[in-house]
Amino acid sequence: xxxxxxxxxxxxxxxxxxxxxxxxxxxxxxxxxxxxxxxxxxxxxxxxxxxxxxxxxxxxxxxxxxxxxxxxxxxxxxxxxxxxxxxxxxxxxxxxxxxxxxxxxxxxxxxxxxxxxxxxxxxxxxxxxxxxxxxxxxxxxxxxxxxxxxxxxxxxxxxxxxxxxxxxxxxxxxxxxxxxxxxxxxxxxxxxxxxxxxxxxxxxxxxxxxxxxxxxxxxxxxxxxxxxxxxxxxxxxxxxxxxxxxxxxxxxxxxxxxxxxxxxxxxxxxxxxxxxxxxxxxxxxxxxxxxxxxxxxxxxxxxxxxxxxxxxxxxxxxxxxxxxxxxxxxxxxxxxxxxxxxxxxxxxxxxxxxxxxxxxxxxxxxxxxxxxxxxxxxxxxxxxxxxxxxxxxxxxxxxxxxxxxxxxxxxxxxxxxxxxxxxxxxxxxxxxxxxxxxxxxxxxxxxxxxxxxxxxxxxxxxxxxxxxxxxxxxxxxxxxxxxxxxxxxxxxxxxxxxxxxxxxxxxxxxxxxxxxxxxxxxxxxxxxxxxxxxxxxxxxxxxxxxxxxxxxxxxxxxxxxxxxxxxxxxxxxxxxxxxxxxxxxxxxxxxxxxxxxxxxxxxxxxxxxxxxxxxxxxxxxxxxxxxxxxxxxxxxxxxxxxxxxxxxxxxxxxxxxxxxxxxxx
Amino acid sequence: xxxxxxxxxxxxxxxxxxxxxxxxxxxxxxxxxxxxxxxxxxxxxxxxxxxxxxxxxxxxxxxxxxxxxxxxxxxxxxxxxxxxxxxx
Numbered sequence: 001x002x003x004x005x006x007x008x009x010x011x012x013x014x015x016x017x018x019x020x021x022x023x024x025x026x027x028x029x030x031x032x033x034x035x036x037x038x039x040x041x042x043x044x045x046x047x048x049x050x051x052x053x054x055x056x057x058x059x060x061x062x063x064x065x066x067x068x069x070x071x072x073x074x075x076x077x078x079x080x081x082x083x084x085x086x087x088x089x090x091x092x093x094x095x096x097x098x099x100x101x102x103x104x105x106x107x108x109x110x111x112x113x114x115x116x117x118x119x120x121x122x123x124x125x126x127x128x129x130x131x132x133x134x135x136x137x138x139x140x141x142x143x144x145x146x147x148x149x150x151x152x153x154x155x156x157x158x159x160x161x162x163x164x165x166x167x168x169x170x171x172x173x174x175x176x177x178x179x180x181x182x183x184x185x186x187x188x189x190x191x192x193x194x195x196x197x198x199x200x201x202x203x204x205x206x207x208x209x210x211x212x213x214x215x216x217x218x219x220x221x222x223x224x225x226x227x228x229x230x231x232x233x234x235x236x237x238x239x240x241x242x243x244x245x246x247x248x249x250x251x252x253x254x255x256x257x258x259x260x261x262x263x264x265x266x267x268x269x270x271x272x273x274x275x276x277x278x279x280x281x282x283x284x285x286x287x288x289x290x291x292x293x294x295x296x297x298x299x300x301x302x303x304x305x306x307x308x309x310x311x312x313x314x315x316x317x318x319x320x321x322x323x324x325x326x327x328x329x330x331x332x333x334x335x336x337x338x339x340x341x342x343x344x345x346x347x348x349x350x351x352x353x354x355x356x357x358x359x360x361x362x363x364x365x366x367x368x369x370x371x372x373x374x375x376x377x378x379x380x381x382x383x384x385x386x387x388x389x390x391x392x393x394x395x396x397x398x399x400x401x402x403x404x405x406x407x408x409x410x411x412x413x414x415x416x417x418x419x420x421x422x423x424x425x426x427x428x429x430x431x432x433x434x435x436x437x438x439x440x441x442x443x444x445x446x447x448x449x450x451x452x453x454x455x456x457x458x459x460x461x462x463x464x465x466x467x468x469x470x471x472x473x474x475x476x477x478x479x480x481x482x483x484x485x486x487x488x489x490x491x492x493x494x495x496x497x498x499x500x501x502x503x504x505x506x507x508x509x510x511x512x513x514x515x516x517x518x519x520x521x522x523x524x525x526x527x528x529x530x531x532x533x534x535x536x537x538x539x540x541x542x543x544x545x546x547x548x549x550x551x552x553x554x555x556x557x558x559x560x561x562x563x564x565x566x567x568x569x570x571x572x573x574x575x576x577x578x579x580x581x582x583x584x585x586x587x588x589x590x591x592x593x594x595x596x597x598x599x600x601x602x603x604x605x606x607x608x609x610x611x612x613x614x615x616x617x618x619x620x621x622x623x624x625x626x627x628x629x630x631x632x633x634x635x636x637x638x639x640x641x642x643x644x645x646x647x648x649x650x651x652x653x654x655x656x657x658x659x660x661x662x663x664x665x
Numbered sequence: 666x667x668x669x670x671x672x673x674x675x676x677x678x679x680x681x682x683x684x685x686x687x688x689x690x691x692x693x694x695x696x697x698x699x700x701x702x703x704x705x706x707x708x709x710x711x712x713x714x715x716x717x718x719x720x721x722x723x724x725x726x727x728x729x730x731x732x733x734x735x736x737x738x739x740x741x742x743x744x745x746x747x748x749x750x751x752x753x
Contacts, residue, residue: 415705415725422695422727423702444701450683602683609680615710617703 002061003031003160003509004073004147006046006126007168008135010212013155014169016045018655022647025049027163029644030336031075031509036647037061039071041658044128044135048073051362051512052259058097060654065109066094068658069131072105075160076123076145077516079254084118108136113207116220120254120522124202126158130658134211141221141522142369143191143204143496146505149215150199156210161506162338165199167643173198174638175597177459183340184449184626185442186467188497192217195339196637203472204496221522222474223491225484229530240535241548244527248549251521252278255365262516263288263356264365266316267566268304270543270550271367271376273558275518279365280312289314290356290364292348295322296569308558319355321348326573331582331632336510337502338637340630342448342622344568350507357511364508368499369519372491373528374546375483375536376563378405382424383437383486384540390429399424404540434477435468437486438493442467448623451598451606467493483533570621571610574628586631595634598627669716669737676711677733690734695727705730712736718743 005024009015021038025047032049039046039062048061062071078084081100084107089095093106100121107115108127113136122144127136137158139147149158150165157168166173173196179189192200202208205221235243252275256262264276266289276289289312291305302318309316326347333350334341356364371377382405389398396417402424403413413420421428427439435442452460471492477485500517508515518524528536535545542563550559574583585591587607592600606620606627616624636642647653670690678686681699694700700708708730709720718740720729729739 414722415702416722418727419702419705419725443698447698447701450685599684602685605679605683614680615707617701617707619701 002051002075003028003049003164004047004075004124004126005049005159005164006044006073006128007155007157008044008210009155010043010133011154013153016040016043018657019646020169021045021047022653023643024159024164024167026644026646027167028159028161029647030512031160033512034652035060036651036653037073038653038655039064039073039128039658040655041130043133044071044130046071046073046126046128048075051514058099061101062656063099063101063105065105069129070105070109071128071130072101072108072125074101074104074123074125076121076125076140077514078104078119078121078123079257079521080118080120082257113138113209113218113220116207122516122520124160132211134209136207136209137202138207139202139204141205142223142491142500142520142525144500144505144517144520146501147202148194148199149202149208152198156215162194162196162199162637163335163641163643166637166641171198173641175634177456178463178465180340180452180456180597180630181449181460181463182465182467182470184342184452185446185465186438186493187342187445188339188494188501190467190470190493190497195633219472222472223488223525224474224476224529225488226476226480226533227526227529232530232532237535237545237548240531240545241552244545244549245552247521247523247527248274248518249278249281251518251524252365253282254521255516255518256282258363260362261286261288261360262363262365263290263359263361264314265289265352265367266291266305266308267367268301268308269367269563270547270554270559270561271370271519273308273367273554274370274546274550275365275367276308276312276314277553278518280314287312287314288359288361289316290352290359290361291316291318292352293318293320294348294568295320296572299567299569301564304558304561307555311555317355317359319348319351321351321568323569323573323576325351326568327576327581327583330574330628331636333507333510334629334632335636336506337629338506338633339502340626340633341498341502342445342626342629344570344573344625345566346502346507347573348568349503350510353508353511353513356513362512363514363516365516365518367519368504368515368517369495369524370543370546371563372487372495373519373525374543375487376543376546377490378563378565379437379441379490380483380486380537381405381540381542382440383482384537386424386428386440387431387436387482389425390431393425393428401540431482432478433468434471434473434485435466435489437482438468438489444619445622447619448626451602451623451627453597453599456597481533483537487536570625571616574624575607575610582632583628586628586635591631591635594639595631597630597634603627669740670733672715673712673733673736676708680707688733690737691732693727693731695731712740716740716744 032051034052035050037048046062062073064071078100081103084103122140124145124147125138152171157165176197179193179195182189191203206219208217266272293302294300326344333347385401399420538544589600
């Protein structure tokens with residue numbers, strides 16, 4: 001695992017220099033503190049910050065092909081590198097290291113961009129073709145690893161994180177109003193957009209080629225559902241459970257390859273328990289598991305985590321998170337997340353990876369992706385219920401099914417069918433709309449936009465987001481059933497852009513910890529793409545097939561547990577102190593006026609409501625987190641970007657400057 | 666009964682519109698998307714606490730609670746001890 005950085009100077013941009021690269025790489029030291037490498041020529045500068053996991057003694061980057069035509073910097077893992085290495089070797093390609101970087105590079109040399117389809121991994125890469133003067137950029141299928149870029153003053157700049165680009169000489173960030181509109185609707189903005197106007201990100205499952213004529217992007221993979229496969233149609237339930245078991249086991253085994261110990265997160269739910277069990281079956285020696293416990297019992301799942309840990313007999317380590325811990329660490333978390341967020345859930349994840357790091361672990365396996373592909377979220381049930389209700393809109397019985405997914409709906413039931421119909425029946429019969437499954441959620445979340453300043457609303461203008469229309473949905477989407485459509489929309493609007501970023505890559509790599517996701521092996525998503533809907537969700541039984549597999553491996557109280565969404569306290573965290581904190585500062589009229597994105601009067605009404613102890617709704621909490629995170633980012637990235645000290649004498653930096661043809665430290 | 670009207674308006678504007686005071690007495694909260702589902706329950710709590718009345722389940726209807734006007738009329742009826750469920 002690593003971080004990458006670089007820039008190209010085609011026209012009147014910045015001449016490639018060691019100093020600029022040392023400053024850029026210093027911003028992502030956390031991603032790869034072990035070693036740094038820089039390549040320079042007349043046009044290109046490439047850099048890498050390395051966290052050594054495989055082939056610790058080799059694998060130094062940037063790495064070149066033997067003829068020095070191609071140079072690669074790369075962040076991530078190719079899990080099937082052994083298989084690909086053997087194949088390359090048997091076709092006569094010489095491979096010198098045990099490192100996956102070399103496999104990627106040599107496979108690219110042989111097959112070009114088509115090689116991406118053969119990689120099973122999580123990565124972002126840049127390969128510089130010195131002969132054609134062409135840069136190739138690529139991201140893994142699901143966008144597990146990030147890659148940003150910007151055109152600035154005749155230079156093309158790229159990097160693993162926005163802070164790499166923000167440290168580029170002269171590059172000043174400003175807010176993208178439409179991105180903010182998207183974030184305050186669906187929790188994150190969608191690639192190629194980033195929260196900042198000057199910066200774009202490569203879409204998941206795509207690559208780009210850049211030369212003097214410009215940037216050409218190409219999608220090489222997209223998540224799909226309802227792919228016809230006779231073998232799946234004729235398979236029995238037992239066949240499918242066995243096939244899934246084999247697949248997940250192999251996926252876990254591939255992800256256990258590392259020259260350092262591998263641990264696992266335990267949330268207390270089905271997905272992470274399943275992964276941890278499969279790890280236990282295959283791990284040699286000590287196996288550590290890690291969990292978050294909350295002081296606030298409403299959020300805590302310790303009991304289930306402890307139960308799994310003792311069942312698997314792991315060395316179990318817990319970070320206990322109090323409300324004020326979330327507040328105190330939040331600014332640092334936001335520095336890493338680089339996006340406004342509407343939930344505080346990333347903060348405990350950051351504290352968890354700190355614990356992992358202090359326990360001298362660099363790699364953890366986690367359960368992310370199961371809910372998206374095997375259908376675990378309540379929003380999928382909501383979509384199914386609404387579509388069922390839409391067939392008989394006058395029915396009073398059908399909407400009552402919603403009580404099964406909204407526990408507080410028993411209270412709401414007091415409101416009677418008319419209210420229920422108006423809240424959950426909005427656009428009820430418009431079942432062919434692309435955004436049908438997510439309309440209620442997005443309409444609700446948009447209420448958080450009430451705090452936007454008139455200036456921000458003007459800047460958004462008529463460009464208010466329909467996220468579905470920006471989600472690159474395939475043509476066949478319209479013909480899928482409601483469950484498949486809901487899953488696909490969730491994957492395209494939430495998985496990479498929020499979950500794998502703010503609750504994944506950023507909060508892990510912020511403490512030099514690499515997350516690996518067995519459920520996001522592309523063979524698992526391919527399996528789900530062919531899996532008939534009734535095996536994903538049967539009636540309102542979520543993750544049907546996965547639970548059946550769980551039944552064979554886990555105790556009943558784990559495999560049969562209703563899903564509990566992972567959440568963390570919000571207003572009780574930010575306002576848990578009597579004394580003044582940064583929260584008072586960033587929400588002060590002065591700071592709000594300076595930033596200009598929010599209406600100070602509206603914000604003071606919200607904080608007044610909190611301070612008077614009045615009950616807060618979901619949207620109030622989301623808005624509060626959105627306000628604080630945006631204001632913090634404004635200070636950190638827009639108003640006063642403070643680049644860390646550049647790499648120095650203490651760092652292990654290897655520089656290859658082709659203009660001097662010399663290798664030096 | 667202006668005080669009730671002002672109180673309800675203030676409550677909605679401060680807690681749900683955060684100062685954006687363009688609410689007519691007959692603006693439908695539902696049509697404008699002003700309250701979410703828990704918001705209606707908070708509104709009911711506020712009415713019960715402030716006016717010492719009990720909002721019965723069968724009175725929780727948009728007809729009683731969806732505009733400032735309707736709420737005022739409803740509270741006045743209740744206070745006069747003559748409240749009747751609109752649905753009856």
